[in-house]
Amino acid sequence: MRVLITPTKSTSHKYLVHLFTKDLIKEVSELINRRRHADAMRLTISQGVFVRHVHRDEVSDVKADLMLSEDNARWDLTTL
Secondary structure, eight states: OEEEEEOSSOTTOEEEEEOOOHHHHHHHHHHHHTTOHHHHHHHHHHHSEEEEEEOGGGGGGOOOSEEEESSOEESOGGGO
């Protein structure tokens, strides 16, 4: 699963991180379901594999399954 992370309030900093294991994907999903977005983001950053930095202009072209910040998660990225 590919996750687009915005670690700060600034929308200019975004990172694409890949989660490879089913257990990690499940754990991140459970944290999001419990509204613990900051914990899910920290787990994704620490256990996932960094793919690349994403510039603000490239966000619409990125193939990601989830957009995650400290206070929000968006699964449906078709509305970006």
